[in-house]
Amino acid sequence: MSPEQLDNIALEYKKKVKIYDKVVKICCGTGCISSGSLKLYDRFKDIINLEGLAAKVLVKKTGCHGLCERGPIVVFGDDEILYQSVGKRNVNEDVKSLIETIKSNKIADKLLYKGDDKTKRYVSPLDIPFYAGQNRIVLSLNGTIDPEDIDEYIQRGGYRALYKALKMNTDEIIDWVQKSGLRGRGGGGFPTGAKWRSCKDAEGQPKYILANGDEGDPGAFMDRSLMEGNPHAVLEGMIIGGYAIGSNQGYIYVRDEYPLAVNRLSKAIEKAREYGFLGRNIFNSGFKFDITIFRGGGAFVCGESTALMSSIEGKAGEPRAKYVHTVEKGLWEKPSNLNNVETWACVPHIINKGWEWFASIGTQGSKGTKVFSLVGKVKNTGLIEVPMGMTLREIIFGLGGGIQGDKKFKAVQTGGPSGGCIPAEYLEMPVDFDSLTKLGSMMGSGGMIVMDERNCMVDVARYFLTFLVEESCGKCTPCREGVRRMYEIVERICNGNGDKGDIEHLEELARAINLGSLCALGQSAPNPVLSTIKYFKDEYLAHIEDKKCPAGVCKALIKFSIVPEKCTGCTLCAHECPVKCITGKKKEVHTIDQAQCIRCGTCYDNCRFDAIKIE
Ligand SMILES: Cc1cc2nc3c(=O)[nH]c(=O)nc-3n(C[C@H](O)[C@H](O)[C@H](O)COP(=O)(O)O)c2cc1C
Ligand code: SF4
Numbered sequence: 001m002s003p004e005q006l007d008n009i010a011l012e013y014k015k016k017v018k019i020y021d022k023v024v025k026i027c028c029g030t031g032c033i034s035s036g037s038l039k040l041y042d043r044f045k046d047i048i049n050l051e052g053l054a055a056k057v058l059v060k061k062t063g064c065h066g067l068c069e070r071g072p073i074v075v076f077g078d079d080e081i082l083y084q085s086v087g088k089r090n091v092n093e094d095v096k097s098l099i100e101t102i103k104s105n106k107i108a109d110k111l112l113y114k115g116d117d118k119t120k121r122y123v124s125p126l127d128i129p130f131y132a133g134q135n136r137i138v139l140s141l142n143g144t145i146d147p148e149d150i151d152e153y154i155q156r157g158g159y160r161a162l163y164k165a166l167k168m169n170t171d172e173i174i175d176w177v178q179k180s181g182l183r184g185r186g187g188g189g190f191p192t193g194a195k196w197r198s199c200k201d202a203e204g205q206p207k208y209i210l211a212n213g214d215e216g217d218p219g220a221f222m223d224r225s226l227m228e229g230n231p232h233a234v235l236e237g238m239i240i241g242g243y244a245i246g247s248n249q250g251y252i253y254v255r256d257e258y259p260l261a262v263n264r265l266s267k268a269i270e271k272a273r274e275y276g277f278l279g280r281n282i283f284n285s286g287f288k289f290d291i292t293i294f295r296g297g298g299a300f301v302c303g304e305s306t307a308l309m310s311s312i313e314g315k316a317g318e319p320r321a322k323y324v325h326t327v328e329k330g331l332w333e334k335p336s337n338l339n340n341v342e343t344w345a346c347v348p349h350i351i352n353k354g355w356e357w358f359a360s361i362g363t364q365g366s367k368g369t370k371v372f373s374l375v376g377k378v379k380n381t382g383l384i385e386v387p388m389g390m391t392l393r394e395i396i397f398g399l400g401g402g403i404q405g406d407k408k409f410k411a412v413q414t415g416g417p418s419g420g421c422i423p424a425e426y427l428e429m430p431v432d433f434d435s436l437t438k439l440g441s442m443m444g445s446g447g448m449i450v451m452d453e454r455n456c457m458v459d460v461a462r463y464f465l466t467f468l469v470e471e472s473c474g475k476c477t478p479c480r481e482g483v484r485r486m487y488e489i490v491e492r493i494c495n496g497n498g499d500k501g502d503i504e505h506l507e508e509l510a511r512a513i514n515l516g517s518l519c520a521l522g523q524s525a526p527n528p529v530l531s532t533i534k535y536f537k538d539e540y541l542a543h544i545e546d547k548k549c550p551a552g553v554c555k556a557l558i559k560f561s562i563v564p565e566k567c568t569g570c571t572l573c574a575h576e577c578p579v580k581c582i583t584g585k586k587k588e589v590h591t592i593d594q595a596q597c598i599r600c601g602t603c604y605d606n607c608r609f610d611a612i613k614i615e
């Protein structure tokens with residue numbers, strides 16, 4: 001393959017698409033597929049064929065567009081019109097009405113994105129606040145290209161960075177990555193260039209290039225969407241890394257629960273081999289490189305670097321002490337360079353546009369952009385990419401549109417089980433590696449869980465401890481036993497059996513677990529507890545001393561009752577109560593049978609007259 005051949009492929013692709021009047025992009029990321037987008041795609045194709053429009057309208061599948069909350073998403077042209085929730089109620093009707101708009105050159109108002117007040121409608125995705133504040137670099141082709149069509153990736157500039165890199169000196173490439181300021185997107189934020197340099201300088205052959213696509217954090221789906229939506233970007237980054245470091249073999253470790261990512265990556269690898277981007281003598285440079293997919297072991301700890309390598313070797317995915325770094329002795333005791341898939345996908349952009357360009361985005365210590373999955377009690381949940389340094393307020397209230405039901409914002413959990421909860425007083429905080437660490441949380445791989453006044457912070461700590469107790473590999477005692485002890489204490493507090501001194505005991509255990517654990521799972525396991533104690537100590541005290549759960553979540557500590565002065569007798573609560581323990585006639589005050597109430601909170605969430613009180 002030569003650059004001229006790349007140009008030819010791009011030209012041919014352009015010619016192929018030019019004949020169509022309209023391009024219809026249907027999101028076929030996991031989120032939209034689960035809301036029925038594959039059926040939608042098939043219906044679109046059928047009706048287009050039936051109406052004899054196949055020569056005029058190109059219907060294609062894309063990866064995730066980010067706005068999963070409103071899926072299935074359908075976009076016409078290049079960001080011309082975005083349609084949301086298409087086919088959610090009636091596939092045939094929606095498809096027919098969209099095809100009608102193509103024929104009559106009109107817009108289907110009903111399916112447009114609606115603003116908060118439900119009156120303002122947006123046509124182009126670029127105008128929707130969720131997208132308008134983003135800077136999509138890593139995700140620039142997600143939702144745009146067909147991830148299974150290598151020609152389209154090439155037409156959008158794909159594999160040009162690889163060609164350029166192969167003409168560069170390997171030290172120069174590492175220099176560029178170092179000067180760009182790129183830090184690992186997998187959690188720790190380690191400088192990528194420095195890691196590459198150590199691996200290149202390490203003694204021993206062969207060397208291995210590894211991509212971490214394990215993504216075990218609850219609530220996170222950034223890496224999945226990238227692997228599903230633009231797999232070639234990850235491959236291109238890895239091939240460049242392989243050349244720079246002096247490796248001929250790469251492995252992508254993909255979470256076992258991500259079959260679509262495995263499928264799209266496999267197809268991408270096959271095509272890259274066919275086109276000569278993988279294999280022998282890539283771009284006639286004499287460099288050879290190949291990539292193999294390895295499906296994860298199904299445990300959160302398998303994302304840890306040494307556990308991941310053991311898992312690829314066919315052993316149990318357990319971490320080992322890192323007296324010797326994996327860049328020197330990693331996979332099969334050979335020098336190995338592991339980076340997160342998002343880190344790899346940044347590399348082609350740095351080579352294409354230069355390290356100065358990348359370094360000009362972000363903050364002093366954290367360059368470039370970061371992909372986050374914004375979930376929880378926020379209005380627009382989904383996948384976003386923002387420049388490092390954007391404030392939490394800009395992310396949650398700007399892109400996220402604020403809190404569902406306009407409730408009060410309470411905290412945001414960043415960094416998954418290794419991270420912590422950040423309260424409202426830090427909403428103006430810029431989001432970058434160092435600021436989050438300073439607050440006792442972490443960037444992690446980019447999960448952001450937004451919480452409102454109806455989230456109990458002690459219960460949140462219990463949730464993460466439950467996860468970590470299950471996920472601890474059990475190799476070392478402080479983590480195996482200590483995290484379980486922490487869980488037992490927090491569970492007791494939530495059940496109303498907290499004792500004076502429990503908080504101090506938790507803090508003491510946290511210190512011991514942090515100091516004594518072998519890997520970062522145990523070392524960071526106390527973070528969700530410590531950060532909730534730091535910022536929400538009054539909630540712990542209310543549970544322990546007053547035996548009350550102020551947020552109304554911990555079932556043993558709450559009681560729902562109806563305020564007679566406020567109840568209008570609208571009957572909604574009685575209608576929604578799952579155990580039917582609310583009685584009352586229409587337009588009369590209702591009552592709750594406390595003996596039967598399971599304290600689910602449905603009545604509280606549904607009453608429009610503020611007539612249900614939590615005690
Ligand atoms: C328990 C645990 C789980 C981890 N899971 C992941 C993961 O799913 N994906 C990831 O990229 N890094 C994960 N990491 C971090 C990796 O060990 C490693 O630091 C990272 O893949 C390096 O890539 P980067 O420098 O590009 O961030 C995990 C770490 C720990 C301790
Ligand atoms: S800290 Fe926990 S997960 Fe890590 S090696 Fe020890 S027991 Fe296993």
Ligand code: SF4
Nearest residue numbers: 567568570571573607
């Ligand atoms: S929903 Fe509220 S106002 Fe309506 S009957 Fe129940 S408590 Fe009364």
Ligand code: SF4
Nearest residue numbers: 577597598600601603
């Ligand atoms: S809390 Fe749940 S079970 Fe209890 S009265 Fe309300 S809706 Fe019914």
Ligand code: FES
Nearest residue numbers: 027029031032064
């Ligand atoms: S999966 Fe369709 S928008 Fe995310």
